[in-house]
Amino acid sequence: IERIVIVGAGQAGFQAAASLREAGFSGSLTLVGEEAALPYQRPPLSKAYLAGKTDARGLLLRQESFFAEHRIDHRSGTRVTAIDRAERSLLLSDGDRLAYDHLILATGTRNRALPVQGADLAGVRQLRSLDDADALRSAIADSHRIVVVGAGFIGLEFAAVCAARGLSVTVIEAAERVMARAVSPETSEAFRTFHEEAGVTFLFGAGVTTLEGEAGRVAAVRTADGQSLPADLVLVGIGVVPNQELAAEAGLTVRDGIEVDAFLATSDPAISAIGDCVRFPSRFAAGMPGGDRVRIESVQNAVDQGRCLAARLTGRPAAYDAVPWFWSDQGPRKLQIAGLAAPGDASVPRRAGAGFSVFRFRDDALSAVESVDRPADHMAARRLLTSAKRLTPEQAADPNFDLKALAT
Numbered sequence: 001i002e003r004i005v006i007v008g009a010g011q012a013g014f015q016a017a018a019s020l021r022e023a024g025f026s027g028s029l030t031l032v033g034e035e036a037a038l039p040y041q042r043p044p045l046s047k048a049y050l051a052g053k054t055d056a057r058g059l060l061l062r063q064e065s066f067f068a069e070h071r072i073d074h075r076s077g078t079r080v081t082a083i084d085r086a087e088r089s090l091l092l093s094d095g096d097r098l099a100y101d102h103l104i105l106a107t108g109t110r111n112r113a114l115p116v117q118g119a120d121l122a123g124v125r126q127l128r129s130l131d132d133a134d135a136l137r138s139a140i141a142d143s144h145r146i147v148v149v150g151a152g153f154i155g156l157e158f159a160a161v162c163a164a165r166g167l168s169v170t171v172i173e174a175a176e177r178v179m180a181r182a183v184s185p186e187t188s189e190a191f192r193t194f195h196e197e198a199g200v201t202f203l204f205g206a207g208v209t210t211l212e213g214e215a216g217r218v219a220a221v222r223t224a225d226g227q228s229l230p231a232d233l234v235l236v237g238i239g240v241v242p243n244q245e246l247a248a249e250a251g252l253t254v255r256d257g258i259e260v261d262a263f264l265a266t267s268d269p270a271i272s273a274i275g276d277c278v279r280f281p282s283r284f285a286a287g288m289p290g291g292d293r294v295r296i297e298s299v300q301n302a303v304d305q306g307r308c309l310a311a312r313l314t315g316r317p318a319a320y321d322a323v324p325w326f327w328s329d330q331g332p333r334k335l336q337i338a339g340l341a342a343p344g345d346a347s348v349p350r351r352a353g354a355g356f357s358v359f360r361f362r363d364d365a366l367s368a369v370e371s372v373d374r375p376a377d378h379m380a381a382r383r384l385l386t387s388a389k390r391l392t393p394e395q396a397a398d399p400n401f402d403l404k405a406l407a408t
């Protein structure tokens with residue numbers, strides 16, 4: 001392979017480029033990204049950056065000089081509009097064509113739009129990119145009443161930052177609890193309480209039917225049960241959809257994500273895909289409702305898939321098998337999740353001192369661990385999830401049982 005082109009200059013695309021050079025790839029390496037900025041981290045956008053505790057420079061994955069030093073041709077502000085698989089070339093938004101020997105798709109996801117009338121009013125916003133975060137920082141400064149639609153990670157992190165500033169924040173959620181798809185009822189309950197103590201109001205089981213405007217700006221959020229909540233800023237955080245159209249139009253297999261095999265290859269061996277945009281086979285998903293293939297939205301997954309693919313392309317192929325893990329900072333609380341839980345998995349709480357963890361079991365085997373201000377439990381969990389040693393629910397519940405000793 002002489003020429004590798006990466007589409008998408010986010011967490012996964014950047015990692016693949018950096019790891020390819022680290023592994024000794026000496027051919028040409030092009031990283032095409034539609035955003036204007038150098039590759040940056042998204043997690044702080046809803047945390048420290050939103051709160052004004054770090055600046056845009058602090059988000060960068062590397063400074064500008066890194067790209068020249070490592071001969072990574074970063075083409076920012078450029079969108080890939082089509083893949084010609086027969087020619088092995090790409091069409092770019094600036095009219096250029098770019099040839100590849102191997103193509104890596106790392107196109108990520110985009111936010112799901114709220115499918116109601118008024119969703120296009122001024123003051124209705126989403127959070128995915130640095131541009132979104134900049135717009136929100138100034139919108140918050142002029143807002144008094146904020147409504148968040150969706151009690152997922154981003155909605156709750158945003159709510160926590162706004163509540164800490166003393167703003168009025170109401171979170172509307174269609175499900176009956178916060179982070180319902182991702183965590184146990186016990187963890188949901190704890191976070192609902194944390195947020196309520198910080199001044200956030202929740203409406204559960206509530207669907208948004210209309211966003212009402214005044215002179216083109218959002219003024220209120222109307223719910224299915226007839227309530228009308230005044231709002232001058234609405235953040236919509238109702239999940240994402242994978243950017244898979246480029247792959248689909250090129251005839252690659254897609255199904256809520258670009259389908260890849262255990263080695264992260266698509267249905268065309270000259271094209272691989274990594275990060276938020278892929279659906280891949282995972283032993284951690286065995287027994288989950290969607291079968292044993294998953295699409296994961298996390299920094300861990302983007303970084304580890306970037307590394308795994310770079311190793312294959314430089315002659316060290318290995319199936320992708322990393323333990324999934326994730327974190328979310330909500331106000332002063334840190335939630336860390338290791339593994340993948342299915343909604344029906346049993347919950348075993350473990351409490352000792354500050355914080356707590358909830359151990360999830362599926363068919364009597366540990367499936368995931370949710371830790372709140374318990375980093376040691378989280379680190380032990382990451383090891384236990386791949387260890388041949390079995391943790392029993394009784395051991396998990398016993399605060400005196402030495403998790404670390406079992407894990408090592």
Ligand code: FAD
Pocket residue numbers: 007008009010011012013032033034035041042043044045046078079080081106107108109127128129154243246274275276277296297298299300302325326327328329
């Ligand atoms: P992305 O980082 O989204 O990068 C994809 C890039 O591809 C984008 O820049 C996009 O513009 C570009 N692109 C798409 N199509 C094209 C095209 N045709 N041509 C050119 N460029 C294209 N994860 C955690 O683990 N912990 C957290 O606390 C956390 N917090 C988050 C907070 C926020 C506000 C957000 C938005 C995400 C958060 N995440 C968190 C998720 C994490 O950021 C993602 O999982 C990660 O960025 C995925 O990396 P990726 O490279 O797959 O996609």
